[in-house]
Amino acid sequence: MEPVIGAALEDALDLSVELGALRLRNPIIAASGCYNRGAEFGRIMDVAAYGAVTLKSVTREPRLGNEMPRLLSTPGGLLNAIGLQGPGIAYFLEHEAPKLPAVPTAVIASVAGFSVDEFAEVAARMDGIPGIVAIELDVSCPNVDAEGACFAEDPASTAAVVEAVKARVTKVPVIAKLTPNVSDIKPVARAAEAAGADALSLINSLRGMSVDVDRARPWLANRSGGLTGPAIRPVGVYHVWEAATAVKIPIIGMGGIETGRDALEYLMAGATAISIGTANFRDPLAPLHVGETIAAELRKRSFTRVSSLTGTANPDFAGARA
Amino acid sequence: MVSTPLLEAAELISRERVAPGFWCLGFRSPEIARRARPAHYVAIDLPGTFSVRLPLGIWTARDDTFTLLFREWGERTTRLACIADHEPLSIIGPLGNEFSLPDTGKRAVIVAGGIGVVPFWLLVRELLAAKVRTTVVLGARSKHMLVGVDELRALGAEVKICTDDGSAGTRATALDLARELAPPDIFYGCGPPPLLRALSDHANAAGIPCQISMEETFGCSMGTCWGCVVPIRRGSPHAVGYPRASNEKREYDFARVCVDGTVFWSEEILWNR
Numbered sequence: 032m033e034p035v036i037g038a039a040l041e042d043a044l045d046l047s048v049e050l051g052a053l054r055l056r057n058p059i060i061a062a063s064g065c066y067n068r069g070a071e072f073g074r075i076m077d078v079a080a081y082g083a084v085t086l087k088s089v090t091r092e093p094r095l096g097n098e099m100p101r102l103l104s105t106p107g108g109l110l111n112a113i114g115l116q117g118p119g120i121a122y123f124l125e126h127e128a129p130k131l132p133a134v135p136t137a138v139i140a141s142v143a144g145f146s147v148d149e150f151a152e153v154a155a156r157m158d159g160i161p162g163i164v165a166i167e168l169d170v171s172c173p174n175v176d177a178e179g180a181c182f183a184e185d186p187a188s189t190a191a192v193v194e195a196v197k198a199r200v201t202k203v204p205v206i207a208k209l210t211p212n213v214s215d216i217k218p219v220a221r222a223a224e225a226a227g228a229d230a231l232s233l234i235n236s237l238r239g240m241s242v243d244v245d246r247a248r249p250w251l252a253n254r255s256g257g258l259t260g261p262a263i264r265p266v267g268v269y270h271v272w273e274a275a276t277a278v279k280i281p282i283i284g285m286g287g288i289e290t291g292r293d294a295l296e297y298l299m300a301g302a303t304a305i306s307i308g309t310a311n312f313r314d315p316l317a318p319l320h321v322g323e324t325i326a327a328e329l330r331k332r333s334f335t336r337v338s339s340l341t342g343t344a345n346p347d348f349a350g351a352r353a
Numbered sequence: 354m355v356s357t358p359l360l361e362a363a364e365l366i367s368r369e370r371v372a373p374g375f376w377c378l379g380f381r382s383p384e385i386a387r388r389a390r391p392a393h394y395v396a397i398d399l400p401g402t403f404s405v406r407l408p409l410g411i412w413t414a415r416d417d418t419f420t421l422l423f424r425e426w427g428e429r430t431t432r433l434a435c436i437a438d439h440e441p442l443s444i445i446g447p448l449g450n451e452f453s454l455p456d457t458g459k460r461a462v463i464v465a466g467g468i469g470v471v472p473f474w475l476l477v478r479e480l481l482a483a484k485v486r487t488t489v490v491l492g493a494r495s496k497h498m499l500v501g502v503d504e505l506r507a508l509g510a511e512v513k514i515c516t517d518d519g520s521a522g523t524r525a526t527a528l529d530l531a532r533e534l535a536p537p538d539i540f541y542g543c544g545p546p547p548l549l550r551a552l553s554d555h556a557n558a559a560g561i562p563c564q565i566s567m568e569e570t571f572g573c574s575m576g577t578c579w580g581c582v583v584p585i586r587r588g589s590p591h592a593v594g595y596p597r598a599s600n601e602k603r604e605y606d607f608a609r610v611c612v613d614g615t616v617f618w619s620e621e622i623l624w625n626r
Contacts, residue, residue: 064578065573066577099569104570111572118596260403312572
């Protein structure tokens with residue numbers, strides 16, 4: 032821990048961040064699919080450690096999800112293919128949404144869809160629900176209207192989803208969560224921004240696979256899955272860096288963040304806020320450790336705001352630091 | 354009933370290699386030891402390179418100490434076996450639901466295969482305290498893989514042993530031995546899936562209640578990631594009860610082993626879907 036430069040500065044330390052119109056009391060967000068509204072991890076830690084939590088993605092119809100096995104522990108990571116198991120938007124609105132105002136931090140909803148219409152409809156039904164402060168679009172899903180190509184791999188498909196959602200969601204900011212499974216993320220980031228996205232989240236999981244050599248077949252029932260955890264962190268930092276040179280809207284950086292220094296990498300590459308996902312499955316207190324390290328870094332540099340760190344390592348940073 | 358878990362640093366206070374590749378590690382944690390119920394498990398953060406927490410069933414719990422009996426099986430269990438003495442490990446527990454107990458005077462038969470013996474020390478202690486007449490049938494591939502027998506006998510349980518190769522006890526499977534016993538009021542099972550499936554079929558056909566402690570690869574160990582599911586009958590006690598899509602052809606539900614289980618009734622589990 033670095034020495035604190037005077038009590039006055041300590042008092043002036045402001046961990047809050049702005050993602051468009053959305054203000055969070057700290058830049059640390061729980062990633063979708065890893066934490067939900069905190070009902071489970073809240074049994075052993077304080078959910079308020081997070082500046083926001085992101086709910087598991089909700090689809091229009093209920094989904095039973097993939098067959099098992101759905102998980103494989105890999106070096107430095109976790110390979111998963113859950114298959115968006117969930118109750119669908121109607122059940123969510125009736126049974127889950129009423130619990131959201133009691134969550135002791137901001138709640139970001141996540142929407143997944145297999146068509147532009149599905150995204151727009153589900154997002155519209157989330158808009159204005161008490162407790163939901165933003166809507167994230169999981170555009171890494173396959174587009175059934177385009178032979179299963181992933182929305183977020185194509186700038187035009189990404190823009191179509193964001194545009195359709197923005198036409199119907201008027202009360203809260205819309206965040207587009209992009210996939211790392213592209214050679215250049217800049218065109219997709221620009222397309223999302225041009226279509227009206229208020230912020231970007233990146234990265235989603237990295238597509239991967241593992242083969243059980245004893246049984247000569249893929250480990251996962253779904254064959255391929257999404258790789259998360261520290262193993263993918265350099266990929267995430269790279270994509271955040273690249274996107275931050277291309278767009279002005281704020282970026283939520285994620286992918287393998289375990290420690291405060293991991294979070295600082297993302298902030299300095301160009302992220303305004305960061306998300307912790309798989310690291311919760313090792314250290315549920317990670318948001319506290321990350322927050323302490325960010326605060327220490329601010330003191331060390333005599334900064335008073337987290338946004339002063341954003342993009343400091345990136346000479347081509349195009350966004351706003353305020 | 355769902356457990357009330359803690360997140361705490363527990364000191365490693367004992368380590369014993371009970372058989373080739375099998376370890377028994379003791380941890381000091383008065384609260385986890387006090388709260389541990391039959392079939393509860395803990396989730397352990399292993400020092401070093403990232404991996405998700407390792408879930409392991411609680412073997413014994415006495416005074417301020419609980420033990421974990423496990424087989425070195427993969428990278429994480431090997432790392433755990435090598436932890437330095439007195440190292441405090443971050444442990445979440447106890448986790449999971451628990452076995453339910455029959456009334457006093459009833460008869461219980463426990464069928465365990467290999468390392469599947471783990472949840473049964475706590476259960477046997479509870480059953481004997483509740484004056485349930487209890488027989489444990491413990492099978493393994495060979496005598497080198499038969500662990501936990503002495504500890505269960507020390508509790509006062511009747512323990513029958515068998516091995517696939519006849520190197521200890523009868524040459525038979527645990528279910529073969531269990532079938533020779535008078536039909537009990539309840540079966541309990543834990544072990545390799547083929548054994549559990551055969552036990553379930555036997556118990557279901559005989560109309561005898563049977564509780565199975567299941568195993569799957571866990572992600573979060575807390576119920577949030579939906580990675581560790583098993584297919585169970587719709588409308589059964591551990592079913593989630595979500596609505597279903599009109600085009601969903603699968604007739605079952607998925608339940609999370611980590612929080613909805615690990616214990617399920619044999620009639621809930623769909624082994625052959």
